[in-house]
Amino acid sequence: MRALIGFLVAALLAAAPLSAAAADPIVIRFSHVVAQDAPKGRAAEHFAQLVAERSGGLVRVEVYPNSRLYGDRDEMAALQAGHVEMLAPSLSKIKVLRRTEFEVFDLPYLFPDVAAVHRVTQGPIGRELLDGMAEHGVIGLAFWDNGFKQMSADRLLRRPQDVEGLVMRIQPSRVLEAQMKALGARPLTIDFSEVYTSLRTGVVNGTENPPSNFYTQNMHLAQSHLTLTDHGWLGYAVLANRKFWEGLPPALRTVLEQAMREATAYANEAALEDNRAAIEAVKASGRTRVIELTPEEKLAWRLALAPVHEEAQGRIPRALVERIYEASGYSPPQ
Numbered sequence: 001m002r003a004l005i006g007f008l009v010a011a012l013l014a015a016a017p018l019s020a021a022a023a024d025p026i027v028i029r030f031s032h033v034v035a036q037d038a039p040k041g042r043a044a045e046h047f048a049q050l051v052a053e054r055s056g057g058l059v060r061v062e063v064y065p066n067s068r069l070y071g072d073r074d075e076m077a078a079l080q081a082g083h084v085e086m087l088a089p090s091l092s093k094i095k096v097l098r099r100t101e102f103e104v105f106d107l108p109y110l111f112p113d114v115a116a117v118h119r120v121t122q123g124p125i126g127r128e129l130l131d132g133m134a135e136h137g138v139i140g141l142a143f144w145d146n147g148f149k150q151m152s153a154d155r156l157l158r159r160p161q162d163v164e165g166l167v168m169r170i171q172p173s174r175v176l177e178a179q180m181k182a183l184g185a186r187p188l189t190i191d192f193s194e195v196y197t198s199l200r201t202g203v204v205n206g207t208e209n210p211p212s213n214f215y216t217q218n219m220h221l222a223q224s225h226l227t228l229t230d231h232g233w234l235g236y237a238v239l240a241n242r243k244f245w246e247g248l249p250p251a252l253r254t255v256l257e258q259a260m261r262e263a264t265a266y267a268n269e270a271a272l273e274d275n276r277a278a279i280e281a282v283k284a285s286g287r288t289r290v291i292e293l294t295p296e297e298k299l300a301w302r303l304a305l306a307p308v309h310e311e312a313q314g315r316i317p318r319a320l321v322e323r324i325y326e327a328s329g330y331s332p333p334q
């Protein structure tokens with residue numbers, strides 16, 4: 001495959017007149033909201049490096065991390081308008097395209113492990129979900145992992161009822177609203193770029209995220225407890241502006257598609273590594289107490305959150321939920 005791509009690029013370079021070969025490269029602005037050293041940040045940089053190497057300089061990917069260019073509130077509109085060419089938003093945020101089915105990924109304890117996630121995201125269901133975005137002027141290129149979400153707060157959360165009465169930051173998702181309400185908390189949607197400040201100033205008592213986001217956003221400096229609930233999944237859809245993507249020379253699109261396949265494998269490996277390392281780093285910081293749950297304690301969280309599946313029924317197509325239940329091996333807690 002790589003030989004073919006090399007041939008395609010060489011042919012493209014040969015076909016381009018010298019002046020064009022020296023012309024400005026095609027620029028892809030890739031905007032995201034996490035730290036450069038978070039899994040998604042690392043994967044975006046890796047994709048940029050692969051594209052630079054494989055396109056012979058015909059394409060340059062400029063990565064804008066940490067909401068520097070666009071944030072939660074405006075990134076999707078910027079993509080659809082062509083102000084940026086690529087994003088990788090959390091699946092909890094895709095609904096800004098008026099597509100509510102991605103909220104299925106927010107259902108608590110939907111996936112028993114990462115392999116179950118991949119049976120969905122890397123199988124026919126994932127492909128259908130990505131293809132469905134074309135009508136919104138967006139090309140779905142891939143799913144990238146982050147990891148299982150953990151609960152954090154300014155107090156000990158060992159039992160589900162410990163969350164009662166707290167104000168908990170969430171992403172803009174009706175399922176996540178229902179999740180926090182099922183625990184007796186008040187959900188508050190806040191942009192990712194404002195989470196640390198909101199925790200530090202007490203606007204919210206706690207939140208949820210994979211350890212890699214918790215650590216790279218310094219949340220351990222503002223949260224006294226992190227409980228390893230593994231209660232939800234945080235993943236991403238890598239998106240491109242459709243008009244831009246379909247306007248690329250086919251040979252370059254092939255180069256980018258191969259680079260994306262390799263960057264996806266890199267992203268998923270980095271996510272596993274970074275989430276494991278982040279838990280150790282949080283422990284070593286001495287600022288946050290990391291709570292490991294017994295199987296019985298984790299079952300209590302599963303039972304407390306099971307009603308969220310019923311609550312979401314009206315909003316997520318039932319056939320999709322059933323297909324994902326079957327692919328993921330989900331079964332309601334007993």
Ligand code: LMR
Binds near residue numbers: 034040089171191209
């Ligand atoms: C969040 O807002 O918590 C996440 O979507 C951030 C991210 O993109 O990982």
